[in-house]
Amino acid sequence: MQNIRSPCCGPDFKHLIHSGLANIPGSKTAILPIMSSTSDITDLLLNAKQASRYINQLANSQRIALTNSLATAIEQHIPKILAANATDLARMDPANPMYDRLLLNESRLLAIAAATREVATLPDPVGKLQLSITKPNGLRISKITVPLGVVGAIYEARPNVTIDIVALCLRSGNAVVLKGGSDAAATNACTVAIMQQVLENAGLPKAAITLLPNERGVVQPFLNATKYIDVIVPRGSQGLINFVRSHASVPVIETGAGVCHTYVHAQANLAKALPIVVNAKTQRPSVCNALDTILVDETVAGIFLPQLKEPFAQFGVGIYADEKSYAFLQAAAYPNLHHTQPEDFGREFLSQNCSVKVVRDLDEALDHIAEYSSKHSEAIITEDAAVAERFLQEVDAAAVYHNASTRFTDGGEFGLGAELGISTQKLHARGPFALEKLVCEKWIVRGSGQVR
Amino acid sequence: MQNIRSPCCGPDFKHLIHSGLANIPGSKTAILPIMSSTSDITDLLLNAKQASRYINQLANSQRIALTNSLATAIEQHIPKILAANATDLARMDPANPMYDRLLLNESRLLAIAAATREVATLPDPVGKLQLSITKPNGLRISKITVPLGVVGAIYEARPNVTIDIVALCLRSGNAVVLKGGSDAAATNACTVAIMQQVLENAGLPKAAITLLPNERGVVQPFLNATKYIDVIVPRGSQGLINFVRSHASVPVIETGAGVCHTYVHAQANLAKALPIVVNAKTQRPSVCNALDTILVDETVAGIFLPQLKEPFAQFGVGIYADEKSYAFLQAAAYPNLHHTQPEDFGREFLSQNCSVKVVRDLDEALDHIAEYSSKHSEAIITEDAAVAERFLQEVDAAAVYHNASTRFTDGGEFGLGAELGISTQKLHARGPFALEKLVCEKWIVRGSGQVR
Numbered sequence: 010m011q012n013i014r015s016p017c018c019g020p021d022f023k024h025l026i027h028s029g030l031a032n033i034p035g036s037k038t039a040i041l042p043i044m045s046s047t048s049d050i051t052d053l054l055l056n057a058k059q060a061s062r063y064i065n066q067l068a069n070s071q072r073i074a075l076t077n078s079l080a081t082a083i084e085q086h087i088p089k090i091l092a093a094n095a096t097d098l099a100r101m102d103p104a105n106p107m108y109d110r111l112l113l114n115e116s117r118l119l120a121i122a123a124a125t126r127e128v129a130t131l132p133d134p135v136g137k138l139q140l141s142i143t144k145p146n147g148l149r150i151s152k153i154t155v156p157l158g159v160v161g162a163i164y165e166a167r168p169n170v171t172i173d174i175v176a177l178c179l180r181s182g183n184a185v186v187l188k189g190g191s192d193a194a195a196t197n198a199c200t201v202a203i204m205q206q207v208l209e210n211a212g213l214p215k216a217a218i219t220l221l222p223n224e225r226g227v228v229q230p231f232l233n234a235t236k237y238i239d240v241i242v243p244r245g246s247q248g249l250i251n252f253v254r255s256h257a258s259v260p261v262i263e264t265g266a267g268v269c270h271t272y273v274h275a276q277a278n279l280a281k282a283l284p285i286v287v288n289a290k291t292q293r294p295s296v297c298n299a300l301d302t303i304l305v306d307e308t309v310a311g312i313f314l315p316q317l318k319e320p321f322a323q324f325g326v327g328i329y330a331d332e333k334s335y336a337f338l339q340a341a342a343y344p345n346l347h348h349t350q351p352e353d354f355g356r357e358f359l360s361q362n363c364s365v366k367v368v369r370d371l372d373e374a375l376d377h378i379a380e381y382s383s384k385h386s387e388a389i390i391t392e393d394a395a396v397a398e399r400f401l402q403e404v405d406a407a408a409v410y411h412n413a414s415t416r417f418t419d420g421g422e423f424g425l426g427a428e429l430g431i432s433t434q435k436l437h438a439r440g441p442f443a444l445e446k447l448v449c450e451k452w453i454v455r456g457s458g459q460v461r
Numbered sequence: 462m463q464n465i466r467s468p469c470c471g472p473d474f475k476h477l478i479h480s481g482l483a484n485i486p487g488s489k490t491a492i493l494p495i496m497s498s499t500s501d502i503t504d505l506l507l508n509a510k511q512a513s514r515y516i517n518q519l520a521n522s523q524r525i526a527l528t529n530s531l532a533t534a535i536e537q538h539i540p541k542i543l544a545a546n547a548t549d550l551a552r553m554d555p556a557n558p559m560y561d562r563l564l565l566n567e568s569r570l571l572a573i574a575a576a577t578r579e580v581a582t583l584p585d586p587v588g589k590l591q592l593s594i595t596k597p598n599g600l601r602i603s604k605i606t607v608p609l610g611v612v613g614a615i616y617e618a619r620p621n622v623t624i625d626i627v628a629l630c631l632r633s634g635n636a637v638v639l640k641g642g643s644d645a646a647a648t649n650a651c652t653v654a655i656m657q658q659v660l661e662n663a664g665l666p667k668a669a670i671t672l673l674p675n676e677r678g679v680v681q682p683f684l685n686a687t688k689y690i691d692v693i694v695p696r697g698s699q700g701l702i703n704f705v706r707s708h709a710s711v712p713v714i715e716t717g718a719g720v721c722h723t724y725v726h727a728q729a730n731l732a733k734a735l736p737i738v739v740n741a742k743t744q745r746p747s748v749c750n751a752l753d754t755i756l757v758d759e760t761v762a763g764i765f766l767p768q769l770k771e772p773f774a775q776f777g778v779g780i781y782a783d784e785k786s787y788a789f790l791q792a793a794a795y796p797n798l799h800h801t802q803p804e805d806f807g808r809e810f811l812s813q814n815c816s817v818k819v820v821r822d823l824d825e826a827l828d829h830i831a832e833y834s835s836k837h838s839e840a841i842i843t844e845d846a847a848v849a850e851r852f853l854q855e856v857d858a859a860a861v862y863h864n865a866s867t868r869f870t871d872g873g874e875f876g877l878g879a880e881l882g883i884s885t886q887k888l889h890a891r892g893p894f895a896l897e898k899l900v901c902e903k904w905i906v907r908g909s910g911q912v913r
Contacts, residue, residue: 062831066855142876148865150875157887158857235706239887254687254710260888261712281910288912379514401905403518405610413600413908422913423602423904424594435609435691435901436712436889449887452875453853456865458733460740461874 050230054186054237056216057159061184064217065156069133071211076129076180078207080122083172086203087118093199094168101192110167111193121169124427125176131426134448135182149455154448156182161231161241162429163253166190170244171197173427175204175218181447184217186238188231190245194223232257239449242442244430247357264430264442266357267297267385269415272374272400273313274391275306281412282390283316289388289414291324294361297431298386298408298418301358303365304374310334310367315341326361329353333367355381371396378404385433386415407433407440502682506638506689508668509611513636516669517608521585523663528581528632530659532574535624538655539570545651546620553644562619563645573621576879577628583878586900587634601907606900608634613683613693614881615705618642622696623649625879627656627670633899636669638690640683642697646675684709691901694894696882699809716882716894718809719749719837721867724826724852725765726843727758733864734842735768741840741866743776746813749883750838750860750870753810755817756826762786762819767793778813781805785819807833823848830856837885838867859885859892 067075083090094113101108140152160183162174171189178185189197197220205215221227232241232253240260243253247266254261271289273282289300305313314337321328327345330338338346353364354377368374378387388410389400397411408418420428420441428441438446519527535542546565553560592604612635614626623641630637641649649672657667673679684693684705692712695705699718706713723741725734741752757765766789773780779797782790790798805816806829820826830839840862841852849863860870872880872893880893890898 062855062857065857140876144874148869152892155857233707255685258706260886262888278910284912285910292913397907401907403514405514405517405607406903408904408906410906411908413906413911414913416913417600417906417911418904422596434712436714439902440604440904450891451858452860452870452892454860454862454865454869455849455853456863458730458737459865459869460736461744461866461868 050221050227051234053216053219053221054159054231054234056214057184057186057219058237060214060216060219061156061159063214064179064184065158065182067182069135072133072135072180072182073129075207075211075213076176077126078211079172079176079179079204080125080129082203082207083118083122083125083200086199087115090118090196090199090203091115093195096195097166097168097193107166107192110165111196113168113196117169121172125172128176128180128427128444131180131444134445137448139450146459147457148459151453152450153453155451157447157449158239159184159186159237160447161186161188161234161238161259163188163228163231163241163243163245163249164190165245165249166192167245168193168196168200171200171220172204174242174244174429175201177427177429177444177447179217181444183447184219186219186221186231188221188228191223229256232259235259242429260436261434262429262432262436262438262442263434265297265385265433266383267299267415267418267431267433268301268355268357268381268383269298269386269388270302270304270374270378270382271300271388271390271415272304272368272371272378273306273309274371274374274389274393274396275308276393276396277306277309277313277390278392279309279313279316282313283320285388285390285412285414286317287320289416290326290363291321291361292414292416294324295359296416297357298415299359300415301356301363302354302381303363304368304377305334305365306374307333307367307369311337314338314365315343318343324361326363329362329364331364331366334365337367338365355383357383371399375400375403378406382406383433385431386410386418388413388415407431502673502679502686505668505671505673506611506683506686508666509636509638509671510689512666512668512671513608513611515666516631516636517610517634519634521587524585524587524632524634525581527659527663527665528628529578530663531624531628531631531656532577532581534655534659535570535574535577535652538651539567542570542648542651542655543567545647548647549618549620549645559618559644562617563648565620565648569621573624577624580628580632580879580896583632583896586897589900591902598911599909600911603905604902605905607903609899609901610691611636611638611689612899613638613640613686613690613711615640615680615683615693615695615697615701616642617697617701618644619697620645620648620652623652623672624656626694626696626881627653629879629881629896629899631669633896635899636671638671638673638683640673640680643675681708684711687711692889694881712888713886714881714884714888714890714894715886717749717837717885718835719751719867719870719883719885720753720807720809720833720835721750721838721840722754722756722826722830722834723752723840723842723867724756724820724823724830725758725761726823726826726841726845726848727760728845728848729758729761729765729842730844731761731765731768734765735772737840737842737864737866738769739772741868742778742815743773743813744866744868746776747811748868749809750867751811752867753808753815754806754833755815756820756829757786757817758826759785759819759821763789766790766817767795770795776813778815781814781816783816783818786817789819790817807835809835823851827852827855830858834858835885837883838862838870840865840867859883 137154201220208215238259243250329349384406386408387406401409420443425443428443432438432442589606653672660667690711695702781801836858838860839858853861872895877895880895884890884894
C-alpha cells in the first residue's frame with residue numbers, strides 16, 4: 010500500500026488514508042476539499058464519485074471514528090443548527106402537518122446524535138467473506154462485501170433524515186449525494202456543512218457528502234446519473250417514490266408505503282386479536298407498518314367488531330366499513346363509522362382511520378391481500394397452526410406475522426439497527442433496509458497465469 | 462395445507478399442488494390453463510402473476526421434476542422446433558451476423574436440453590434460512606429466501622435464451638414473462654408452447670410461462686408493470702440494456718456489456734502476461750468477459766507489445782493504439798494497426814480487435830479503469846503482491862483478477878451453474894446472475910400476542 014497515487018482530481022487524500030495520518034477525529038492535517046464552485050450538477054456528481062474512491066477504502070476503525078465524529082459535531086453545533094432550522098420554520102405555517110416533521114429542538118438533536126453513535130457500534134458490513142473456493146486449475150475465487158460506492162438519497166423536509174443517511178453511508182464506506190426537501194433547505198445546508206467539516210478535519214474530501222442545490226432542475230440529471238450514482242433511495246411519500254421509480258435509470262431501492270392488513274381468522278383467540286389490532290392501528294398511525302385494513306372472518310365478525318368500539322374510541326379511530334362489517338358496527342353504535350369507497354382498500358391511511366372487510370375464509374383473505382397489499386407487513390391472528398403456516402408461506406410481503414402486531418417491522422426490532430426505510434421491493438434488500446445492505450459483492454480471483 | 466382455496470381466476474390448481482396429485486412429469490390430471498385469449502398485455506401479465514402464486518409454492522422436488530420435464534420435452538420435439546426455426550431463418554439473410562445466433566440444429570438443442578437438466582441438479586435457492594433470532598419478548602423472527610415471484614426477460618433473437626431462462630425461473634419457483642426478439646418469433650412460440658404443455662401435464666397454469674406477443678406496443682407496458690412483474694432482466698446488446706434501464710419502472714438487473722481491461726504492470730512476468738492477454742482477447746471475442754483494452758506499463762511496453770505480434774496474428778487481431786504504443790507496435794511492424802480514436806477507450810469490441818494504452822504507473826491504470834470500465838471484469842498482471850492487492854481492492858468491478866484471464870467470469874466457472882447474464886450493476890446480484898439469485902428475502906415473525 011506504499012504506492013502513493015496522484016488523484017484524478019483535487020489534492021491527494023489517499024496518502025493520508027494509507028499512511029494512517031488521517032486520524033479521526035480531530036486531525037489537524039486539514040486539506041482543502043474538492044471544491045464544488047459550480048452548481049453544475051455533473052461536476053457535483055463527478056466530485057462525489059471521485060471522493061467515493063477514498064471513502065470506499067477506509068478501514069473499519071476509521072469509519073467508526075468518522076461516524077462518532079459526526080455525532081460530536083452535531084452536539085457541538087446545536088445552537089447553529091437550531092438557528093438554521095428557525096429560518097426554515099419561519100417560512101412554514103405552524104398549522105401545516107409538515108411543521109412538526111421539520112421542527113428540531115435540542116432534545117431531538119441529542120437523540121439524532123445518539124442514534125448516530127449507535128450506527129458507529131453496528132457490525133461492519135464491509136469485507137464479509139461470502140464464498141471462497143479453489144478451482145482444480147488453482148484459481149482462488151472469493152466473494153466479499155464492498156461498499157456500494159455512491160448512495161443517492163431523495164427525501165422530503167425531515168432534517169433528521171439528512172444526518173441519519175450520512176451516518177449510515179459513511180459507516181459503510183459509501184459517499185452520499187443528498188437531495189432534501191426544499192422546506193428544510195437551510196437546516197440541511199447547515200448540518201451538511203457541519204458534517205463536511207468532519208471530513209475535512211480528517212483529511213478527506215468533503216464531496217463525499219454532497220448536498221444538491223435546492224433547484225428542481227437537478228432532480229432528473231441526478232436520477233439518470235448511472236455513471237456517478239450506484240443506487241438511489243427515495244424516502245418519503247408514495248408520490249415521491251412513484252416519481253423516482255418512473256424517472257430513474259439509476260437502480261432504486263424503494264422504501265415504500267405500507268398498506269398493512271391484519272386478518273382475524275375464525276380460530277383467532279380474540280383476547281389476543283383485540284390488543285394486536287388496537288396496537289397495530291393506534292400506537293403510531295403515521296408510520297408505514299401501522300394497520301390499514303382489518304380483515305375479519307365472518308364467523309367471528311359479529312363478536313369481534315363490537316369489541317373494537319371501546320379501545321378505538323380512545324383514539325377516535327374512524328372505520329371505513331364494507332357492507333357486512335358496517336352492519337355489525339352500526340348495531341354496536343360505533344361512533345366514527347363510514348361506508349367504504351373502492352379506494353379505501355389498498356389505501357395507506359397514515360392516520361387514526363382504517364378500513365374493515367368481512368371475509369368468508371382464509372382464501373378470500375389471501376386473495377384480498379394479494380390484490381391490495383403493498384407487500385410490506387401482513388398479519389394473521391389464529392390459533393390454527395396449519396392456517397397460520399399457510400398464511401406465512403403464501404402471503405407475498407417483506408414481513409409476515411402470526412399473532413403479533415405489524416408494528417414490529419423495523420430495523421431496530423429486527424436486530425439490524427437504524428434503517429434507511431422499509432424496502433417493499435424485492436431486489437437486494439427487503440424489509441428493513443439497514444446498514445448491512447449498504448454494500449454489494451465483489452468477486453476476487455487470484456491466479457498464477459490461468460487461461461481458459 | 463388441507464385448506465382448498467378457490468383461486469382468484471381460472472380453474473383451481475392449488476389443490477393439485479397441495480394434495481400432491483400434481484405429480485410431475487406425466488400427470489394425466491391435465492386441467493385447462495388460464496387462457497390468454499386476448500392480446501391485451503394487462504390480461505397476460507395478470508395471468509402470469511396469478512399463475513406465479515401456484516409456481517411460487519411448489520416444493521423443491523416438484524421444481525426439479527418440472528425442470529427435467531422441460532428437457533425431455535425439448536428432446537422429444539426436436540423436429541418441430543427445427544421446423545419453426547427454419548421459418549425464422551428463412552426471413553433472415555444468412556450473411557447477417559445474427560443468423561448463427563438464431564440457428565438451431567439437433568446438436569444445439571440436445572446441448573440446451575442437457576443444460577436444462579444441469580439446472581435441475583443445482584442446489585435449491587429457495588427456503589434458505591438466512592437469520593433466526595428470538596427476541597426478549599418471545600417473538601421468533603427468521604429470514605428465509607423465497608422466489609422473486611414473476612421474472613420478466615427481454616432479449617434478442619437467441620432462441621436458446623428462451624429455454625435457459627424458463628428453466629432457471631421454474632427451477633427457482635418463479636413464473637416468467639418473456640419478450641424475445643422478433644426474428645426468433647416462430648421458434649420462441651414453438652418452444653414456449655412445448656414448455657407450457659409441460660406445465661399443463663403437471664396440472665399447472667401455463668401462464669406461468671408467458672410469451673408476450675411480437676408487437677412493439679407491448680414493451681412499455683411490460684417495463685412499467687410494477688403490479689405484476691417483480692424484476693426485469695434485459696439480456697443482449699448495450700442498446701437494449703440502456704433502453705430498458707431508461708424506460709423501466711420495474712426493478713432491473715442489468716446483465717451488461719463488458720469493457721474489460723488487462724493491465725500489464727511494470728513487475729509483470731511477461732511469460733505469464735502474454736498467454737493471459739492472448740487468451741482474454743482471442744479465445745471467444747464475442748462475449749462480455751473478453752479483453753477490450755490492454756494497459757501496459759511504460760517500462761515494459763517496449764518489450765511486451767512486440768511479443769503480441771505473433772500470437773495475435775493467428776487471429777488477425779486489430780489494435781487501436783495510443784500514440785506511445787503505436788510507436789512500439791509500428792517499430793515491430795504489427796500488421797493490423799490503427800491510431801485510437803477517443804471512442805476506442807470504453808468500447809466493447811466483441812471482435813478480434815482491442816485498444817492499447819501505455820500508462821505511467823498503477824495510479825494511471827486505476828484512473829483509466831475508473832473512467833472507462835463498465836465494472837465487469839478487470840485484471841492486473843504483476844509479481845508485486847502489494848500492487849496486486851491494491852488493484853484488487855481499489856478497482857470497482859464485479860470481478861477483479863490477479864494473474865489470470867478475465868474470461869473466467871462465468872457462472873459455471875464460479876461454481877454457480879448456468880447464468881442469466883453477468884450483472885454489471887451493484888444491487889442484488891453482481892457478476893454472474895445465476896439460480897442462487899433468483900430469490901428474495903422474506904421476514905417471518907411468529908408471536909403469541911406481542912404488541913409494541
